[in-house]
Amino acid sequence: MNELRKDCLLDRWVIIAENRGKRPVDFIQKQCEAKEGVCAFCPGNEHLTPKEILSIKGPHGWTVRGFENMYPATSLEFPQAFGRHEVIVEMNQHNKNLQDLPVGAIREVIDMYCSRIDDISKIDGIAYVLIFKNHGEEAGTSIPHEHSQLIALQRIPTLVEEELTAYKKYFNKTERCIFCDIITMEMESDRKIFENDGFACFAPFASRFPFESWLLPKRHVASITQLTNDEKNSLADGLKTILGKLDKLLKNPPYNYYLHIAPSGEDFHFHIEICPRVTKLAGFELGSGIIINTMPPEKAASELKSLTL
Numbered sequence: 001m002n003e004l005r006k007d008c009l010l011d012r013w014v015i016i017a018e019n020r021g022k023r024p025v026d027f028i029q030k031q032c033e034a035k036e037g038v039c040a041f042c043p044g045n046e047h048l049t050p051k052e053i054l055s056i057k058g059p060h061g062w063t064v065r066g067f068e069n070m071y072p073a074t075s076l077e078f079p080q081a082f083g084r085h086e087v088i089v090e091m092n093q094h095n096k097n098l099q100d101l102p103v104g105a106i107r108e109v110i111d112m113y114c115s116r117i118d119d120i121s122k123i124d125g126i127a128y129v130l131i132f133k134n135h136g137e138e139a140g141t142s143i144p145h146e147h148s149q150l151i152a153l154q155r156i157p158t159l160v161e162e163e164l165t166a167y168k169k170y171f172n173k174t175e176r177c178i179f180c181d182i183i184t185m186e187m188e189s190d191r192k193i194f195e196n197d198g199f200a201c202f203a204p205f206a207s208r209f210p211f212e213s214w215l216l217p218k219r220h221v222a223s224i225t226q227l228t229n230d231e232k233n234s235l236a237d238g239l240k241t242i243l244g245k246l247d248k249l250l251k252n253p254p255y256n257y258y259l260h261i262a263p264s265g266e267d268f269h270f271h272i273e274i275c276p277r278v279t280k281l282a283g284f285e286l287g288s289g290i291i292i293n294t295m296p297p298e299k300a301a302s303e304l305k306s307l308t309l
């Protein structure tokens with residue numbers, strides 16, 4: 001039976017449409033054809049990108065590399081769209097995906113995220129740094145070489161503001177963190193996907209997207225930059241696990257993920273929301289703000305949970 005569900009946190013609604021009886025295989029997308037030509041993100045082509053801001057170096061050159069976006073959405077030079085827009089190339093190999101890297105190499109990407117957040121947060125007038133990733137054309141990228149982006153803004157993005165308001169409202173009522181409570185609930189529920197030493201992963205109750213998965217530190221921590229060394233390793237392992245499971249089940253699906261961290265000075269519970277983009281938003285979704293999700297999160301979690309990598 002279909003079910004209209006409200007998000008645990010936000011005033012956001014979805015229709016979980018169970019009646020269509022879809023299987024994971026029904027969500028597998030056609031692979032886009034590889035484009036020929038020179039890749040600006042490959043080693044040796046550094047001159048094709050804007051000037052390097054920061055890189056992590058290994059014995060054979062850089063392993064993670066950051067620079068300003070060639071066509072920035074925000075810039076320190078745009079008074080009306082003040083901010084930063086950067087690209088973080090996650091690896092020096094062209095034909096691999098993030099989950100194919102060893103945990104140590106994914107950890108370097110996390111270290112890069114932390115360095116850039118630390119640096120950019122110090123700039124006067126920056127209110128928020130959003131790190132996100134587009135993987136695959138349906139998720140908004142035409143460059144197959146794995147990379148994340150960062151957009152810093154002069155205001156806190158609406159979605160983060162809404163989460164923060166809901167977080168505070170719950171805290172004022174209960175003196176507890178809503179995310180800590182959600183983790184406790186979901187680690188006992190049939191939406192649990194897995195957990196490791198530091199992180200918990202589950203399909204949210206009001207999942208908007210088929211196989212949507214959230215990754216949260218088990219310890220209450222406001223930002224990725226405040227994780228301990230061990231927790232950063234757990235995050236690298238958690239990303240490798242969930243992206244690996246999605247890859248295996250849905251055959252390299254397009255997806256977005258984004259990091260929700262506390263704006264500076266605020267308390268919050270850091271998390272990453274991973275959104276496979278295997279269905280399209282249509283008129284009803286645009287017109288109502290309510291998303292119809294044809295894969296119940298309980299079924300999605302059970303499929304992802306039982307997969308071995």
Ligand SMILES: [Zn+2]
Nearest residue numbers: 039042094145
């Ligand atoms: Zn490349």
Ligand SMILES: [Zn+2]
Nearest residue numbers: 177180220269
């Ligand atoms: Zn918490």
Ligand SMILES: [Zn+2]
Nearest residue numbers: 163260271273
């Ligand atoms: Zn969030």
